[in-house]
Amino acid sequence: MKFQDYEPPSSPKHMIPKVTLLAILVILIFAVTPLWYPLLSYSSHLNINKNIPSSSSSYDQRQEENLPSTYVEKCDIFSGEWVPNPKAPYYTNKTCWAIHEHQNCIKYGRPDSEFMKWRWKPSECELPIFNPFQFLEIVKGKSMAFVGDSVGRNQMQSMICLLSRVEWPIDVSYTTDEYFKRWKYPSYNFTMAAFWTPHLVRSKMADSHGPSNTGLFNLYLDEVDEKWTTQIEEFDYIILDGGHWFYRPMVFYEKQNCWMSLLPLRKCPRFNHVLWL
Template sequence: MGGMQVVTTHSHCSFLKNFLTGAVFTLPLVYILLHSIPSSFLSYTNLAAFQAHRTSTSPPLPPPPQAWQQCDYTTGKWVWDGSVSGRRYDSENCDMVSAEKCVINGKPDNGYLNWRWQPAGCNLSALDPAEFLRAVRGKLLGFVGDSTARNQAESLVCFLSTVSRPETTHQYEDHPMAHKFWRWVFPAPHNVSVSTYWSPFLVRAEGRSVDYAMTHDTLFLDAFTEPWTADVEAMDVMVISAGHWFNHQAVYYDNGQIAGVFARPDVNETDIAGGYIGAYREVIRRVLEYVQEKSSGDKHKLVVVSTMAPAHFDPKYASNHRDACSRPNPYDEGEVPADGGTGEVHESGAPSEMRKAVLEEAAAAAKRQRLGLRFDVLDVARLASGRADGHPGAYIVKDRYGAGKPVPETVFNDCLHWCAPGPVDTFNDIFMHILAASG
């Protein structure tokens, strides 16, 4: 196969307009209402300043063991591990959205911290923050997509902060969603930068994604003018995580013409080919082609596309009911609902079809890749589907209800994002192995 590397998918080695419109559709409003500015906010530090201090002499990690290379991390189960001491890090001292600080916010069932993902044929070691920082010394890591990308990045940064305290800087202050762009810079000897880029559709979008007062979005499938595109050439590692916004009402443009619509009966146009899942696949394909085009030269780059981890809104309850996601334990084997445990407003079979789109488009990109550029998949869709217990739920604000007081029946819930620490840390365990395999 020469210098060509095939994609690894971890199927072998490397994973409110109102509430009733759709539970996930409401969550961004919860997010913007509850978003807290990190305590260590500093003035904007531009990318050039970081690059001036970065080093290109980071030592490569040793090759991963052969047994790990053959492991299927998508097949396994969540096991209770009494030896797990609990929190990997103290989120109270981390710069992250307050809604994910479940322990600090009083989530009572902290057993979610003791479940460990056990692959069927191998073991998954926990991320070592010191080793991770050594592996990415002098590198720029970009997490691009919706708030699930941010969720994972914040979890990672929080854990790494146990080794080295980063400076938190603000990006794109003129952007209408400026509070969603952050960069953490770990000082020497690490010289590591981790950035988040709010881009829920990955391509240019106007509407609800930048103004929550609006009810729909307009997407431009051929317009790569999102902030992440300005930094894509500089990124050494790029993690793409998006999908939850694609089942929203939308009009799609391509080459200056309307290419179709989704859930817009008020617009006299045909539906987009393949529905929103078809649009999602097309976006993933074009984004990977764009990244490849912008990654010419001898620069080594790892591009990781994440499959969509589901939300868990219990269909027995309204999304604003206190028990919308109050389950204390993971689903047992064979218990995950047919919709993947999402409880979301999706077409039948959508979670698996969206996963399939990522796997197939990443594999196609791998066949086109050049030496030094690697595409991989962080396939978390299946393992995350069992963790209905790992969301903040009603506990999205510290001391929201008062000590000893019951949770009211009607509340805002977050059943999409993950508690941190929590299941999201497993995503980063696998991410660490992807880095190791990339050399």
């Protein structure tokens, strides 16, 4: 991608404010990271408990007395492969009502269920199977919010299905809007919520008569989306996701002034900056 400046002869050059560049940089990171994912070398690690060998010719028995029954070893969870998991899936559309009807792959033509029987295996360790009982004990009295687009919504749906082995939640939503749901687990005083904000910042469809959710969007980079920011303070954990919507046609605004467009044929009259993807 590259910036191309359009400068009419009668217009002076305009410098892009640093805060504007920072805002667009954050948005672009969300947008291009999925494309670069296979090329990135992640350093994130997961601490995995492993049993200490019961006997070893090189193991110092004097050290064993001072060590716990397990030791912690770091594992790069991003380096690995998908392997068959015959025990999966742990839930389906028939066993979990949280999955929406339009997400029923089998009903709408998927000929098999083998695509669900896989698990991620890091090269250096085994990921423990998700334990819903342990999870609910950890988050007892807490709250968690999934903020973003449909990826966040799907994550919350999956969490509801996984936790259904322990308890089904009750709907405690403040609104009937399906894009803003809250669920509570009474036995654990744990609340989950999903807040719809595909661009994270305030956005608006430029043409109300255009195609729904696929037309041109105006993004106001210096304005928060109050639909979620006004509700998020009460939550202990916040999971943000974004990226899919940043490939759509967009015009960026700062202080209500257009300064960049993702459309070659639609220029900002003041700055005339076009971003080519």
